[in-house]
Amino acid sequence: MISSQAPVLIPITFLFAAMLIPLVGAVHRAAAHLTAVLGSALALYFSVVGMQATLAQGRISYHIAGWMPPIGIEFVLDPLSAFICALLCGITFIVMVFGKRSVEYEIPQKEIAFYSLSMLLLGGLAGMVMTGDLFNLYVFLEIGALAGYALVAIGDKRAVVSAFRYLVMGTVGATFYLLGVALIFISTGTLNMADIAQLMPLVHDSPAVIVGLVLIVLGTALKMALFPMHAWLPDAYTHASTTATALIAPIGTKVSAYVLFRVLFFVVDPDHLRTEMLNLLQVIGYLGAAGIIWGSIMAICQSELKRMLAYSSVAQVGYIAVGIALASPLGFIGAILHALNHAVMKCCLFLVSGNMRMRLGHSSIPQMNNGLRKSMPWTSAAFTLAAISMIGLPPTAGFFGKWYLALGAIEQSHWIFLTALLISTILNVAYFFRVMERMYLKPQEPGAVDYSEQTVARNEAPASMLIPTLFLAISLLVLGFANAWIVSNLIVPMIPGWL
Amino acid sequence: MIEFIQGYYAYIFLAATFTIGLYGMMMKQNLMKKVLGMSVVAACTILFWIVSAYKDGAGVTVLDKRYGVENPELYLNPLPHTLMLTAIVVAVVTLGVALALLIGIYREFKTLDEPTLLERMK
Numbered sequence: 241m242i243s244s245q246a247p248v249l250i251p252i253t254f255l256f257a258a259m260l261i262p263l264v265g266a267v268h269r270a271a272a273h274l275t276a277v278l279g280s281a282l283a284l285y286f287s288v289v290g291m292q293a294t295l296a297q298g299r300i301s302y303h304i305a306g307w308m309p310p311i312g313i314e315f316v317l318d319p320l321s322a323f324i325c326a327l328l329c330g331i332t333f334i335v336m337v338f339g340k341r342s343v344e345y346e347i348p349q350k351e352i353a354f355y356s357l358s359m360l361l362l363g364g365l366a367g368m369v370m371t372g373d374l375f376n377l378y379v380f381l382e383i384g385a386l387a388g389y390a391l392v393a394i395g396d397k398r399a400v401v402s403a404f405r406y407l408v409m410g411t412v413g414a415t416f417y418l419l420g421v422a423l424i425f426i427s428t429g430t431l432n433m434a435d436i437a438q439l440m441p442l443v444h445d446s447p448a449v450i451v452g453l454v455l456i457v458l459g460t461a462l463k464m465a466l467f468p469m470h471a472w473l474p475d476a477y478t479h480a481s482t483t484a485t486a487l488i489a490p491i492g493t494k495v496s497a498y499v500l501f502r503v504l505f506f507v508v509d510p511d512h513l514r515t516e517m518l519n520l521l522q523v524i525g526y527l528g529a530a531g532i533i534w535g536s537i538m539a540i541c542q543s544e545l546k547r548m549l550a551y552s553s554v555a556q557v558g559y560i561a562v563g564i565a566l567a568s569p570l571g572f573i574g575a576i577l578h579a580l581n582h583a584v585m586k587c588c589l590f591l592v593s594g595n596m597r598m599r600l601g602h603s604s605i606p607q608m609n610n611g612l613r614k615s616m617p618w619t620s621a622a623f624t625l626a627a628i629s630m631i632g633l634p635p636t637a638g639f640f641g642k643w644y645l646a647l648g649a650i651e652q653s654h655w656i657f658l659t660a661l662l663i664s665t666i667l668n669v670a671y672f673f674r675v676m677e678r679m680y681l682k683p684q685e686p687g688a689v690d691y692s693e694q695t696v697a698r699n700e701a702p703a704s705m706l707i708p709t710l711f712l713a714i715s716l717l718v719l720g721f722a723n724a725w726i727v728s729n730l731i732v733p734m735i736p737g738w739l
Numbered sequence: 740m741i742e743f744i745q746g747y748y749a750y751i752f753l754a755a756t757f758t759i760g761l762y763g764m765m766m767k768q769n770l771m772k773k774v775l776g777m778s779v780v781a782a783c784t785i786l787f788w789i790v791s792a793y794k795d796g797a798g799v800t801v802l803d804k805r806y807g808v809e810n811p812e813l814y815l816n817p818l819p820h821t822l823m824l825t826a827i828v829v830a831v832v833t834l835g836v837a838l839a840l841l842i843g844i845y846r847e848f849k850t851l852d853e854p855t856l857l858e859r860m861k
Contacts (some may be wrong), residue, residue: 344783375822382829393843400843407840408764411777411833418784418826425819426791563800 247292247302247315247370250325251380253283254363258356264420265352273343275337276355284329285368285641291322295733302373310435314372317610319734320576321369324498327580328369328491331587332362336428338708339483341701342594346481350394357394358487366497374421374431378414379497381463382494388488391428395480402475409472413462416455417607433507440509441596450517456503457520464496465533466524469556474538477550482594489553489590490583497560497579500524504564505572510738511565516672520589525565529660533559536667540674545593546604549586554632555664556582562657563645568647569739573731578641580726581629585638588626595701595709608678615699618706619677622713627672629716632665637719644727749790757783768853774837781830785823792819828841 242249252539256278265272270511294300300317303309317325334357343351344664364384371377387391389410393403425431427449428439443449473493477485508517535555555577564577594605599616600607612621629636649657700706719726743749760783763776790817800817802808843849848859 282761375825379825379829386832386836389840393840397847400840400847401856401860404770404837404840404844408773411837412761412764412780415780415784419787422784422788422791422819425788453778601818729818 241285242289243293244300245302246286246293247300247317247321248476249286250283250290250302250329251363251367251370252330253279253286254359254366258359260364260494261356261359261613261664262352263352265355269351272352272355272556277333279335279359280329280362280583280641282364284326284333284656286333287322287326287329290317291326293317294319294322294342298333309372310430310432311529314432314434315370315374317370319730320498320501323368323576323730323734324367324494324579327583328362328365329619330589331490331583332358332670334436334708334712335483335486335587335591337484338461338486338591338673339478339592342483342598343481343704345598347394348482348593354394354484355482357387357391357738358484360384361391361487365491369498372433374424374436376431378418378421379498381417382414385414385463386490390494391484391488392480395484399479401516402472402479406472406476409462409469415459416462417459417577420452420455420457420459423455425450427452429505433502436484437507437509438509438639439541440512440696444509444512444516453508453517454520457500457524459562460496460503460522461527462501463562464500465525465554465557466572467554468638469532470535470557473554474547474550477553478544478547482590482597485550486590486594487610487704489551490587492580493553493557494579494583497557497564497575500564501575505567505736505739511620512737520569522564525654525657526559528558528565529559529657531561531662532554533557533661533667536664537673540667540671543605545605545675546590547598548605548675549589549593552668552671555668556586558664559641560662562660563648566645566652566654566657567739568648568652569735570644570651572735572739574641574646574648574725577723577727577729578736579645581637581641584712584719585626585716588622589630591705591709591712592619592623592626595705596704605675605678608627608675609682609684610678610680611684612679616701618700622709623679624676625713625716627676629720631668633735635717635720637716640720640723640727678684749793750787751785753787753790770841770851770853770856774834774841777837778830781833783824785826787832788819788823788826822855834846 257275261275262276277458285627294317302315310462316576331696343354348379362647364380364387368377368384371380389403389407392406393400424436427446430436430437430439452507462469477489532555535551535558539548539551542551559578560575563571565576596603629638632638646658646661759775759781763779767768767773767776767803786836794815794832797813800814806813813845839849848856850856
């Protein structure tokens with residue numbers, strides 16, 4: 241029963257929670273956080289049920305108000321959207337549990353607005369993942385984006401400026417997307433993705449369709465911060481509050497990447513993609529490869545932990561773009577697996593930076609020393625594990641995404657992509673070991689004579705923040721060991737048949 | 740050439756206006772002008788949808804007794820117009836959020852000029 245309604249229940253749950261939180265918060269302040277946690281837990285439950293049903297019986301399609309697909313709006317849960325949806329609901333639940341103390345500390349008096357907006361953001365993103373209609377996707381994209389701008393603006397003093405920059409870039413992206421949809425609508429006369437996919441072979445030569453696809457790819461690339469269009473991302477991530485960053489960074493760009501997957505692999509005519517549109521894929525891939533190198537180099541130059549992680553996100557989006565550009569089963573697996581791994585590890589790293597801000601008051605790398613290891617042993621351990629995973633050392637999850645991408649690049653003899661992957665691994669080592677060296681080895685200031693355990697008080701983050709961080713860190717190991725199971729059971733069913 | 744311009748003059752006009760809007764967003768240093776450029780770009784996109792649904796000699800999508808239902812070319816496609824109602828709402832909301840952010844920036848830094856703003860943010 242629930243499973244057949246799951247596609248529409250998940251966004252509705254988030255949107256309903258977003259409306260409920262201001263009402264509940266007006267009665268009792270603390271209840272706002274509880275509602276957000278319960279809302280995301282409910283959505284997580286629905287998404288898990290939906291994913292099980294999808295794997296058991298295939299595609300679930302929900303028709304809004306009973307109107308049949310080519311005319312009515314369709315919500316679809318197929319293996320790909322079910323997977324991405326479960327991922328974003330899971331991350332949201334963990335971040336919401338984490339959020340209580342962090343939000344109270346960083347943005348006091350704004351909790352109710354914050355939780356309401358974060359539910360609205362998730363409602364928009366979940367809707368983007370579920371919908372089977374290109375225009376509906378635009379509406380959800382704007383719901384999520386507007387909530388995202390406001391979430392970024394609730395931050396430190398400079399956050400308003402970075403939120404404004406984010407808004408300008410995001411609106412350009414959404415406008416390009418809408419123009420692209422217009423051109424495709426003019427040529428095919430329908431907005432339903434499955435319907436367009438059927439009609440595409442008839443019109444794929446028309447210039448309008450090609451320009452439309454390029455505009456859609458351009459708009460989505462702006463939203464997912466593909467290399468030359470990433471300028472909004474570092475500022476927005478740095479100045480927002482930790483919880484907002486931990487929500488937007490792992491999920492926001494992934495959902496835009498999902499739209500790219502959906503349009504390129506499920507809407508465009510496969511034969512056409514293989515021949516003429518290949519240039520478009522190549523451009524995406526080379527931009528991704530350039531972004532991998534550029535993001536990693538910029539990350540080395542940063543002195544603030546959150547800013548470094550933001551630039552590293554630019555690089556990680558590049559991996560997904562490379563996976564899309566390979567357009568082979570291995571590339572597809574690599575890109576999806578990397579989206580999962582990156583969401584978990586980047587979320588974990590941002591939570592670590594939140595823990596540091598809570599206890600040290602800063603997350604500036606030059607000020608760190610080995611007192612950190614003594615005062616916050618668990619946080620440091622979580623950071624180390626996530627950093628190892630980001631670099632891509634074998635038992636952790638990060639390795640396997642890169643491994644499939646590298647195999648895909650070798651299979652098609654794309655040596656430029658392979659080189660970019662290898663160089664970026666070395667650069668990742670450089671910027672993560674720089675932090676770990678300070679965290680574990682650099683002695684404290686010479687003024688403090690005694691370096692023994694007694695001088696540094698144990699000052700770990702509160703349990704409600706520490707447990708989510710550790711949970712994410714440990715799940716990186718679990719994901720790493722379970723990667724064969726995840727690939728064969730979850731990712732292989734979602735590969736389109738023609739690939 | 741003349742036929743091309745006559746056939747597509749609305750699209751040519753929209754492309755020119757879109758470019759002007761993008762220019763304003765990218766090149767102008769006053770943040771308010773960036774918002775104006777953004778508004779122009781959004782309006783162009785909405786007009787593009789509406790122009791695409793236009794047909795010579797067709798009327799509104801209400802059943803007319805004189806024409807009946809035999810000639811669909813006498814009616815416009817209503818879908819783009821209805822969709823653009825939603826897009827207009829979205830554009831207005833985006834404009835509202837942008838203006839709210841501008842008020843926030845002005846309260847914090849007392850300027851909307853980008854070079855001065857970058858100077859004061861240091």
